[in-house]
Amino acid sequence: MADFSALVRHADKTIQVPRGQVVFSEGDSARVLYAVKRGRVQVSIDGQVVEEIVEGGVFGEMSLIDERSRSATATAVDDTELVPVDREQFDRIVQLNPFLARSFMRLLADRLSAMNERLRSSPQT
Amino acid sequence: MADFSALVRHADKTIQVPRGQVVFSEGDSARVLYAVKRGRVQVSIDGQVVEEIVEGGVFGEMSLIDERSRSATATAVDDTELVPVDREQFDRIVQLNPFLARSFMRLLADRLSAMNERLRSSPQT
Numbered sequence: 001m002a003d004f005s006a007l008v009r010h011a012d013k014t015i016q017v018p019r020g021q022v023v024f025s026e027g028d029s030a031r032v033l034y035a036v037k038r039g040r041v042q043v044s045i046d047g048q049v050v051e052e053i054v055e056g057g058v059f060g061e062m063s064l065i066d067e068r069s070r071s072a073t074a075t076a077v078d079d080t081e082l083v084p085v086d087r088e089q090f091d092r093i094v095q096l097n098p099f100l101a102r103s104f105m106r107l108l109a110d111r112l113s114a115m116n117e118r119l120r121s122s123p124q125t
Numbered sequence: 126m127a128d129f130s131a132l133v134r135h136a137d138k139t140i141q142v143p144r145g146q147v148v149f150s151e152g153d154s155a156r157v158l159y160a161v162k163r164g165r166v167q168v169s170i171d172g173q174v175v176e177e178i179v180e181g182g183v184f185g186e187m188s189l190i191d192e193r194s195r196s197a198t199a200t201a202v203d204d205t206e207l208v209p210v211d212r213e214q215f216d217r218i219v220q221l222n223p224f225l226a227r228s229f230m231r232l233l234a235d236r237l238s239a240m241n242e243r244l245r246s247s248p249q250t
Binding site: 061062064065066087090091092094095098099100101102104105106108109112113116119120 | 190219230237
């Protein structure tokens, strides 16, 4: 797992999300990605959990490259502290930590490939 | 189409590839991506052309994040001038042009999604 702690280190602000609260829902407009500073977040699609993000992980990264709305729902499963990162902040942080560019490319490739596996193995409806 | 001309601007060196010559073949070890400075390159998988890369475009970008061998064959279809970029050079160029990180994420998402479409629509053999 790539290390995204640089995102947390350069955070301007954090958001407290109590256990059980939804961070965003499928269909919401998407403008920021989130890094998990503390706690745990479950990502689900159509009610099915597809990933669990813990401290040091990120989610919502498609918002950096795509104007479309959220394709999944994210819910805090512990009391959680998140760092929201928009495009401008992302560019600024990548400039200070250029290795993050490749980490994000790898993350994207891994998640897209996992999503594809699920699509292929799920029954057609 | 994202603009990758910054890769060309910061090039240490270029490679001349005559029309018809193979740049790399499926199964070759992968250490650099290529930006097209001049000319045209066809990318093919199992003998089928899947993409054509022109001036300002890039190919072989999976080498930045994945140690596996080339998954496609690249052939110059015009007399072509290429800029090879390895990981160290990529990090250095991204530091100078942080917007490139998001351009590469978008490129990766687009290509992986196109590859999935092909896999899904192709007859099972």
